[in-house]
Amino acid sequence: MTRTRTGLKAVSIAAALAAGSLALTGCGTTAPASPVADGGPxxxxxxxxxxxxxxxxxxxxxxxxxxxxxxxxxxxxxxxxxxxxxxxxxxxxxxxxxxxxxxxxxxxxxxxxxxxxxxxxxxxxxxxxxxxxxxxxxxxxxxxxxxxxxxxxxxxxxxxxxxxxxxxxxxxxx
Structure with a gap:
């Protein structure tokens, strides 16, 4: 039982780190990065x-x-x-x-x-x-x-x- 909880904790920590990493790199943002995104011709x-x-x-x-x-x-x-x-x-x-x-x-x-x-x-x-x-x-x-x-x-x-x-x-x- 202890081993299972430890494994779940490790998975939870890894998931949190991955989510934080995505947030920091800007992955998943809805606005596309584009030189023409400003509405110009x-x-x-x-x-x-x-x-x-x-x-x-x-x-x-x-x-x-x-x-x-x-x-x-x-x-x-x-x-x-x-x-x-x-x-x-x-x-x-x-x-x-x-x-x-x-x-x-x-x-x-x-x-x-x-x-x-x-x-x-x-x-x-x-x-x-x-x-x-x-x-x-x-x-x-x-x-x-x-x-x-x-x-x-x-x-x-x-x-x-x-x-x-x-x-x-x-x-x-x-």
Whole structure:
């Protein structure tokens, strides 16, 4: 019985030390450490070489986070493409961006995916270093956010329809 209590005491002490160590090193904190966490603009390079900044100057942007290997993401990227077409036809002042969260996927693979879901006209970029994911606190694939011209996220959803994306862009100032 004494041996068991001693063993439990040792385990309890080890657990306390480990918890203290985690607290001291900052592990488990909810705020990501990021050079772009201050809300300033973030610039990414699209797969075709263009520089794209968020927030976009003077207009809201619909940003969809995806991966080519995500089957659920197909409908979301397709909706983003349809919303981009509708906004262009309506003359809405809005931007669109598809962000691939998997840095291992090639530009060619992403381009083929965008073509296959009829969203080839939407700029796509790879979230190198997770700059946009961290900035906008996106942790899950198939997430769409609408960012207004000041950089504030005004809408967040999983796989919204093209109509919902368009309506939320209008609310954000398109």
């Amino acid at each position: 973030v610039t990414v390079t699209s797969i075709d070489g263009h520089q794209i900044s968020l927030p976009a100057t003077g207009e809201p942007t619909a940003v969809f986070f995806f991966s080519v290997g995500c089957g659920e993401c197909v409908n979301g990227v397709r909706s983003l493409g349809r919303a981009a077409t509708a906004a262009e036809e309506a003359g809405d002042n809005a931007s669109f961006l598809a962000i691939d969260m998997d840095p291992g996927e090639s530009k060619e693979t992403i381009g083929g995916f965008m073509d296959s879901v009829d969203a080839e006209h939407v700029p796509a970029a790879i979230d190198t270093g997770a700059a946009l994911s961290l900035r906008f606190q996106v942790a899950a694939l198939s997430t769409l956010i609408v960012v207004d011209a000041e950089g504030k996220v005004t809408f967040r959803a999983t796989d919204p329809s093209a109509e919902t994306i368009t309506a939320e862009l209008v609310k954000a100032g398109a």
